[in-house]
Amino acid sequence: MDASHVADDLQSVILTEQQILTRVGELAAELHKNFGSRTPVLVGVLGGAATFTVDLARAYPGQVEIGWMAVKSYSTGNRASGSVRLLKDLDLDITGRDVVIVDGVIDTGLTMSWLIANLAQREPASITVCALLRKPETAHLEAGTPTYIGFDVGAGLIVGYGLDHEGHYRNLRCAAVLAPEVYAARRGRRVVPRGRT
Numbered sequence: 001m002d003a004s005h006v007a008d009d010l011q012s013v014i015l016t017e018q019q020i021l022t023r024v025g026e027l028a029a030e031l032h033k034n035f036g037s038r039t040p041v042l043v044g045v046l047g048g049a050a051t052f053t054v055d056l057a058r059a060y061p062g063q064v065e066i067g068w069m070a071v072k073s074y075s076t077g078n079r080a081s082g083s084v085r086l087l088k089d090l091d092l093d094i095t096g097r098d099v100v101i102v103d104g105v106i107d108t109g110l111t112m113s114w115l116i117a118n119l120a121q122r123e124p125a126s127i128t129v130c131a132l133l134r135k136p137e138t139a140h141l142e143a144g145t146p147t148y149i150g151f152d153v154g155a156g157l158i159v160g161y162g163l164d165h166e167g168h169y170r171n172l173r174c175a176a177v178l179a180p181e182v183y184a185a186r187r188g189r190r191v192v193p194r195g196r197t
């Protein structure tokens with residue numbers, strides 16, 4: 001879906017579909033260069049990484065397996081004080097496998113840190129992180145884990161290409177910063193985004 005019918009809800013489009021797909025192709029090639037003939041397991045984090053995971057797998061110039069996890073994070077703005085709950089576990093055995101955790105965005109890093117720790121307990125051969133977007137606060141958070149990042153972005157709430165605001169905008173092909181007045185509705189009042197009835 002293009003963004004024209006929700007244009008009033010968006011402050012700015014930061015990445016076009018073409019920019020995203022070009023970068024996804026580069027990430028797939030970089031990962032393949034790293035894994036060579038081995039077959040990694042892409043673990044997509046639902047629901048924000050659904051689009052990214054599928055596109056990454058389709059761009060990957062070799063064999064991959066795909067699994068899914070869903071988690072709910074309760075972040076209080078920093079990694080130390082939040083918590084994460086598992087909503088849906090992987091249905092693949094990753095013992096001895098090369099695992100790539102694929103997420104749409106790393107913000108506080110709470111979700112990714114929890115996923116790394118959780119999956120490490122299952123004794124994979126390796127864990128790699130691949131996120132399409134990384135927010136400014138988290139530039140240092142994945143130390144020790146090989147990390148592939150699509151784009152470093154600003155602090156605004158980003159929607160589109162799988163990322164949502166209260167369930168909306170996931171099907172936008174671009175990535176955009178949500179307008180502040182729509183974003184403000186996240187805290188407190190339940191407000192229907194403009195242009196929606």
Ligand SMILES: O=P(O)(O)OC[C@H]1O[C@H](OP(=O)(O)OP(=O)(O)O)[C@H](O)[C@@H]1O
Nearest residue numbers: 046047048104105106107108109110111
């Ligand atoms: O680095 P963090 O601060 O932990 O935030 C990152 C998480 O936030 C988003 O998911 P969200 O909680 O919005 O749920 P969703 O996947 O259902 O969109 C995103 O897909 C990450 O999983």
Ligand SMILES: Nc1nc2[nH]cnc2c(=O)[nH]1
Nearest residue numbers: 105107156157158163164
């Ligand atoms: N949709 C969305 N979810 C997030 N979770 C943490 N940061 C973001 C963001 O920018 N957009």
